[in-house]
């Protein structure tokens with residue numbers, strides 16, 4: 217089983233429409249007979265909008281811990297306040313309470329309290345799901361707004377997807393990575409064999425692509441690049457191409473700006489399925505063929 221992760225330095229570079237097209241193309245490609253999908257963009261999970269999933273199983277996801285003080289048991293000694301490095305303990309009359317927003321969950325106060333007045337609790341901050349999609353099994357998740365721990369949720373989604381792929385001997389695990397370079401991206405790229413970066417020729421495009429490349433290289437993952445909406449700013453595309461050439465990073469192809477991509481997304485379909493002859497679909501098919509060549513070489 218090979219793990220391919222699709223990345224971009226920031227959101228809006230066409231990562232999910234690329235992943236959705238790959239899901240469709242993989243599904244009808246006899247060279248890659250079986251694929252498991254993981255949507256690792258848990259803060260803005262939208263692969264499901266185009267893969268038409270039917271949920272088979274959902275599980276709660278619990279976030280990090282936070283401290284709670286029992287006012288009945290609190291002696292008001294202030295020991296917890298002394299050890300809290302996050303200023304999360306607030307005085308309230310004769311006793312203390314915890315500001316759950318400021319609390320880091322370190323549990324220092326829990327161990328320090330002389331009267332066992334503090335409990336550590338966790339709360340449900342999201343859900344992860346296994347779904348049957350139009351193109352194969354899909355693991356995805358919803359994180360509640362303004363919740364942290366998205367890196368841990370990405371790890372959870374990936375672990376389950378990987379377990380299924382290994383146990384049932386799937387050929388490919390295709391991961392739609394989160395944008396940016398933070399913890400969720402690190403969770404998404406860990407264990408990947410190959411990363412494909414969707415770069416966009418905007419003014420910040422090279423900067424965003426470099427961030428994604430640096431993250432992948434840090435983990436020793438082979439990286440490839442494709443340029444999305446390459447014709448909207450040819451000078452930017454040329455700059456991306458020159459940057460990659462200098463660093464011997466292969467550019468698999470360019471995808472032209474194509475309104476059909478947006479139309480397909482609004483219809484809840486990968487563009488390659490919605491309009492196979494659209495310019496973007498033809499470009500995506502060529503890029504997919506080159507990706508498959510890399511995957512097959514890695515398997516040999």
Ligand code: SF4
Pocket residue numbers: 285289290291292293294295296297311312328329330331332333334
């Ligand atoms: S350490 Fe325990 S008893 Fe002392 S103020 Fe904090 S919660 Fe209350």
Ligand code: SF4
Pocket residue numbers: 282283299300301302303304305314318319320321322323324325326
């Ligand atoms: S768990 Fe840590 S951060 Fe939270 S209140 Fe206790 S000492 Fe402060």
